Amino acid sequence: MSESPDHEFDPRASSLSGKVAEDVMEELLAVRSSIDNIDATLVYLLAERFKATQRVGHLKAEHHLPPADPGREVAQIARLRRLAADAHLDPAFAEKFLNFIISEVIRHHQAISQTRNGGTDVPES
Amino acid sequence: MSESPDHEFDPRASSLSGKVAEDVMEELLAVRSSIDNIDATLVYLLAERFKATQRVGHLKAEHHLPPADPGREVAQIARLRRLAADAHLDPAFAEKFLNFIISEVIRHHQAISQTRNGGTDVPES
Numbered sequence: 032m033s034e035s036p037d038h039e040f041d042p043r044a045s046s047l048s049g050k051v052a053e054d055v056m057e058e059l060l061a062v063r064s065s066i067d068n069i070d071a072t073l074v075y076l077l078a079e080r081f082k083a084t085q086r087v088g089h090l091k092a093e094h095h096l097p098p099a100d101p102g103r104e105v106a107q108i109a110r111l112r113r114l115a116a117d118a119h120l121d122p123a124f125a126e127k128f129l130n131f132i133i134s135e136v137i138r139h140h141q142a143i144s145q146t147r148n149g150g151t152d153v154p155e156s
Numbered sequence: 157m158s159e160s161p162d163h164e165f166d167p168r169a170s171s172l173s174g175k176v177a178e179d180v181m182e183e184l185l186a187v188r189s190s191i192d193n194i195d196a197t198l199v200y201l202l203a204e205r206f207k208a209t210q211r212v213g214h215l216k217a218e219h220h221l222p223p224a225d226p227g228r229e230v231a232q233i234a235r236l237r238r239l240a241a242d243a244h245l246d247p248a249f250a251e252k253f254l255n256f257i258i259s260e261v262i263r264h265h266q267a268i269s270q271t272r273n274g275g276t277d278v279p280e281s
Contacts (some may be wrong), residue, residue, distance in 0.1 A: 040238075044231035047221060055219050062211050063228070067204045071239055074250055076201070078243035080194045086187050090205070094180050096172060101186070106169035107195070113165075114196055118203035124260055125199055131256055135249055 042067060077132075083138045088143040098140070104133075167192060202257075209261045213268040223265070229258075 042064055047056065091098070108126055115125035167189055172181065216223070233251055240250035 037171060039239075040235040041231055044227050046225050046227035048227075051221060055215065055221075059212065059215055062208050062215070066208045066212075067232075067235070069201055069208065070254070073198070073201055073205070073253075074236060074239045075243050076194055076198060077250075077253065078240070078245040080191060080198070081245065083187050083191045083194065087184065087191075088181065090184055094176065096176060096180075100171050102169050104175075104198060106166055107192075107249060110192070111195060111199060112163040112164065113163075114199045115203070118200050119204065120199060120203040125202075128198075128202065128256075129195070131253075133254070137238035 040067075050062045080132070080137065081136070085143070087142040088136075089147075091140075092144055098144075106139060159192040164191075194201060196227065205257070206261070210268070214272075216265075217269055217272045223269075275277075 043060060045056075045057075045059075051059070108129060111125045111129050112122035115122040122144070168185060170181075171185075172184075176184070215221070233254060236250045236254050237247035240247045
């Protein structure tokens with residue numbers, strides 16, 4: 032297997048190479064290949080989600096709507112926790128995940144709002 | 157529009173109801189509906205990712221492989237940053253996101269390892 036050039040992803044990159052039985056390494060690489068596919072999907076999906084929240088940010092700034100929508104947020108969190116339970120994902124993690132995304136959305140909306148109105152926050156998760 | 161029962165998600169839940177022009181609210185709800193679809197996909201995709209890392213955790217515990225794989229992690233982060241740039245997502249956010257997921261994976265692997273070996277960490281992002 033030849034080295035990948037610097038800018039190219041090597042799906043076999045590992046500090047374990049040569050230190051593990053070949054069949055075990057192949058099994059590990061097979062699972063990692065699925066993880067890599069999922070990660071690419073996550074990145075593109077997150078990009079799409081931020082496009083949607085950017086649209087909301089502009090809409091709110093344009094119509095001078097209040098930054099937060101607590102009624103919406105409560106419903107969102109309850110739904111994500113239920114979906115997580117259905118998917119056998121820890122509901123507490125799903126909630127932490129949503130909060131992680133929200134903090135990035137707020138950062139984006141601050142940028143939109145600063146550009147348009149000169150400073151009011153417009154978070155929308 | 158009738159109230160949803162407590163356990164059901166109301167996609168129109170909002171503290172803005174009645175305080176915004178109807179056409180603006182409808183536009184907001186349309187974008188939120190896309191966000192809700194994306195969030196459901198994210199939850200199921202994350203559940204699938206954790207299934208994969210759980211398999212890796214068991215494989216590593218079974219073969220007494222070292223917990224971390226720095227060579228793999230470096231390649232993963234570089235790839236995610238490139239994918240993020242392609243998707244018009246902030247590469248720094250993509251890296252923060254991977255680190256957020258990794259910290260949860262480590263938590264899972266600690267649980268696997270404690271069950272099997274009595275305590276050694278087996279992180280695999």
